[in-house]
Amino acid sequence: MEKRFIYADNAATTKVSDAVLNAMLPYFNEQYGNASSIYGMGRNAKRDLEVSREKVAKALSCDPKEIYFTSCGSEADNWAIKGVCERLAPRGKKHIITSVFEHHAVLHTCEALERQGFEVTYISIDENGIINLDELKNAIREDTAIVSIMYANNEIGTIQPIKEIAEICQEHDVIFHTDAVQAIGSVEINVKELGVDLLALSGHKIHAPKGVGALYIRKGLVLPNFIHGGAQERNKRGGTENIPAIVGLGVAMEEVTTGIPQRVENVTKLRNKLIDGILEIPHTRLNGDREKRLCGNCNISIEGIEGESILLMLDMYGICASSGSACTSGSLDPSHVMLSLGLSHEIAHGSVRFSISDETTEQDIDYILEVMPKIVNRLREMSPLWEKIIEAEG
Amino acid sequence: MEKRFIYADNAATTKVSDAVLNAMLPYFNEQYGNASSIYGMGRNAKRDLEVSREKVAKALSCDPKEIYFTSCGSEADNWAIKGVCERLAPRGKKHIITSVFEHHAVLHTCEALERQGFEVTYISIDENGIINLDELKNAIREDTAIVSIMYANNEIGTIQPIKEIAEICQEHDVIFHTDAVQAIGSVEINVKELGVDLLALSGHKIHAPKGVGALYIRKGLVLPNFIHGGAQERNKRGGTENIPAIVGLGVAMEEVTTGIPQRVENVTKLRNKLIDGILEIPHTRLNGDREKRLCGNCNISIEGIEGESILLMLDMYGICASSGSACTSGSLDPSHVMLSLGLSHEIAHGSVRFSISDETTEQDIDYILEVMPKIVNRLREMSPLWEKIIEAEG
Amino acid sequence: MLYTDKVLDHFTNPRNVGELEDADGIGEVGNAKCGDIMKMYIKVKDGIITDVRFKTFGCGAAVATSSIATELIVGKSIDDALKLSNKAVVEALDGLPPSKVHCSVLAEQAIKSAVTDYYTRQGIDPIPIVGEVGDCDACHH
Amino acid sequence: MLYTDKVLDHFTNPRNVGELEDADGIGEVGNAKCGDIMKMYIKVKDGIITDVRFKTFGCGAAVATSSIATELIVGKSIDDALKLSNKAVVEALDGLPPSKVHCSVLAEQAIKSAVTDYYTRQGIDPIPIVGEVGDCDACHH
C-alpha cells in the first residue's frame, strides 16, 4: 500500500482554490490601495470590494447592502448576537435562545452575555442531532431578544430546519440569527425565502482564505457597531478593508454556490461509501442523522479507542481528519456536541470526523477504508477499555 | 515631463513586501491546515504561528505570551479599551482619558462607551500636534479606568511622549493603552522600557497584508475576551487563526524593526526635501511638529484650494496621496485632527498628506515637487476663495 | 467613494472655467467652512444666457457639478436655467456619490444666485421670480 | 498542540506494549470518562523490575507517557521505580503540551498502582511504602 496524502478535514478549514488565489494575488503588491482612498488605485479597490459584495449577495439572494464583511465567522456571530442584545436590552429583552450544540463562537458569546445579566435557554437536540422544535416554541418568551440556531453542525454535520425555525421566530416577532458557516456551499440558501434576520459565514470553510467572513443583516434591522472605527462598511465596521481576502470570498461564494445539487449528489455518494465502509468495523456508530446531513460529513464513534490516537495514526498514513471540533482540541473534555447527542464520555472520546470535499476521489475513500481497520485493530489491541468491552460481551 | 507612478500614501496602507508575500504564499494552498488540528499540517501551522508570535514579541521586546493576534488595528484598539472598561467598571472605574486627535478606532470606541455610561475626557494637543501633559495629569481621577493616547498621529505624524505618559499613568495606577499603528517601524519600541500596558499595531501599515493586527497585553493584565469563540490565542480570541497573514506580520515586524536608525535618517532626508520644496509655494504651512514627527510624514495646508481636488490632480500625475485620514474620506467635515490643531475650516480643507517609505526615491520627490506648483496654480486660478485671499492681501 | 467617468472628465477638463469681465449677473454660494464655494458669472441677452463662467473652491464633485451646470444652461433662457434641478445635474454626470449630492444642490443655487444678481441689477425684484436663494442643507453649520 | 518528536516516536512505536501473562503486579489507573486508562504489568525478581508491559486507552500523550515510563523503570529496583516522578517522564519526552501533563501524572500513578498490587500479592501492606494511589487531579470529575 502506497502512502497517500488525503485531506479529509474540510470542516476545519479548506485549501484556497486556484481561482480564489489567482483573484487575490494582485491585491497584495500591485493593487494594494486603500479602498477609502481617492486616487485610481483606491477607487479600483473600492470597486472590486463592491463587486465582491454583489457576488456574496447574489449567492445568498439578498441585496448587496445587506452584506457586511468581517474578519471571520466568529466575529460575525459575536456581532450578530451581541448587537441584537445590546440593542434590545434597553427595551427589557434580556433573554436569548440558542442550542446546546452551537459552535463556541455562539456558545461562549451567550455565556459572556449571561455574565452580563442576560438569561440563556439552551435547546436540546434529539439523538440524531436535530433541534427540538417544540422545545424552541415553548422557550420563546415576551422578553426573548434573539434566537440563534446553527444551519448545520460543524462536528456531526446535521442540517437544521431553519425555515421552520424562522417561521416560529416570525410568529413570535423574535429576531433569528443562524450560523451558516458550515452550510454554505452544501445547501442552497435564499435568505429571503428562509426568512432569517441574520446569517454568519466564513471564508476559510469554502476555499476562500482564512481571516474573512460576512454577516447578512436583513434590511431594516439596525445593529450597533461591534468593531468601532473608520467609515468602512457603510460606517458599520471599522478597519481598513481586507481587499484580497474579500475578493477571494466573492469568488469562492460564486464557486461554491454554483451547481450545488450536482456536487451534493457526487459528494454524498462518496461520503456514503465511506460511512458504510467504516461501519463494517464492529462496535462503531454513525453520529448524527444520516439523511439531514452535510454531504461531506462522516462522523463515527469507535468503541474502545480514543479519538486523538486515531488521528495521529491516520496522520501517519497521510490522512487528515478530526475528532470533535478542531477549535476545541487541547481541551480535556470530549466535545460538547458529542455529549449533547447523549453519548457516554467514552464513546464521545472515540469519535472521528472525516469531512470530504468535491476534490476527494473514490481512491481516497478506498484508501481510508483500507487504513481504518488496521488503525482500529492496533489501538484496540493496546486498549484496556476494549479488553473490558469484549469481556462484557462474553 | 514623463508621467510616473509614485505611491506616497504609506500611512493609509502599504504594499506587501516581497519577503512577506513569499512567506505567506505556501499557506494558502499548500500548508493550509488549521493550527488547532492534530495532524502534521496542523502542527506545522501551529509551529509557524508561534514563530511569528516570537518575531512580533522580539520586535517589541516582550514575551511571546504577551502578544495576541487580531484581525486589524481597529480590533486591537476596541479590545484594549472596551476590555479594560468592562473589567474595571464593576469597581466603579467609569472614566476614560484619551486625546482629541486619536484615530476613529479609539475615538468611536470611546464614544460608544460614553453612550453606555462612561465619562470621557479628551486631552487637547498644542499647535504642533503634541499632547498636553499637564492637562493629562490634571484629568486623571480616582475613577479613571484607562488612558489611551496614540504613539504617533496618522495624519500629521507627530510622535507623542509615550514614556512620560506611561510614567504619569504608573504614578496614578491607571492602565495605559497606546495605538502604535503608525509608529511601528519608524520608532524603536521596547514596551518594557516604555512602561505601556497595552499596545495596538496593524499589519497593513508595515508591508504586511491587510486583515491582521496584534495587541500587546502586559503580563499580569487580564482582559475579558472581545471576540468569543474557540480556544485560539490561548483562549483569548476566537476565530480560526489567519496563518498566512500572521506569518506575514511576523516577517514584516522583523523587517521594519531592523535598522530603524539608518532608515529613519534616509527617509527623513527625503521627507525634509519634500517639506521644504512644497513650503516654497506661498501661503502654505506644515502641520504638526517638524522634529517630533514620523520620518515619512509630510502634511501641508495649502490656502485657497481644497484637499480632494489636489488629490484628484495628483492622481492624474500618477501620485497617490491623501488628505486627512483615508478612513474618513467621504465625510463632509474636514478631519478632526486638522481642526484639533486649531486650524480654520478652510485651511483644514486644504491639507494634503504625503507619506513616503524607504522605497521612495529622490526622483520621486523631485517629481512631486515639479508637479505640486502646477496643481496649486491651476486650482487657485479657479478658486474664488484664493481670489479673496489675494484681494485681502492687497 | 466612486466618481463616474463623467465626473472625472468634468473635473479634469472643466468647461467654462474663469470669469466674465462684463458679466450681467454674478452669484456666489457656499462657504469655505463647508469646503465648497461656487461663483457663477452670466451674460444675458434677450432673456437668453449667452455666456457663462464659473470659479469653484471645492472637491472634485464641486468642480464637476459647476462645470456641467454651465454647459446645461448656456444658450438657454433664464426661465429654463431656473428650472435646472440638482437632480438633473446629478443625472448629467451619470450620478454622484451620496455624500457629494450636496454639491449638485450648490450648483443649482449658484445659478439662481447669478440670476438674482442679474434681476437686481436690472431693477427687478428677483424674489417673486427666483425665490430665496439658500445654500444647500448640508452646509448649514 | 505541539508534540515533540520523542512523543510522536513513542506513540508510533510504543515500547513494551501488551500484557504479561505471569505478571507479579498489575495496576490500572484513569477512567474512560476522562479519556485515559493505563494498565501496567510488572514482573519482579529480587526487588528489581525485570519486565514490564502496558496497555493504554487514551490520547497520543497517554500512549507515549506509558511507553517511556516502562522504559524508565525496567531493570530498576522497585524503590527507584517509585521515585519516578511525572516531571521525569515529561523531561524524558522532551516536554508535553500543558494540557497533556496530566498523562504523565497518570503514568507515575500506574507504576505505583502496579507496585501496590505486587506488595499486596506478597502479603505486604503497600500503603506505608507506596502511599495512596490516586488518579491525576485533572481526572477528578
Ligand SMILES: Cc1ncc(COP(=O)(O)O)c(C=O)c1O
Ligand atoms: C493610528 C491608527 N490607528 C488605527 C488604525 C486602524 O487600523 P486598521 O485599518 O488595521 O484597523 C489606523 C489605520 O487605519 C491608524 O492609522
Ligand SMILES: Cc1ncc(COP(=O)(O)O)c(C=O)c1O
Ligand atoms: C459552525 C461554525 N461556526 C463558526 C465558526 C468560526 O469560524 P471562523 O473560524 O471563521 O471564526 C466555525 C469554524 O471554526 C464553525 O464551524
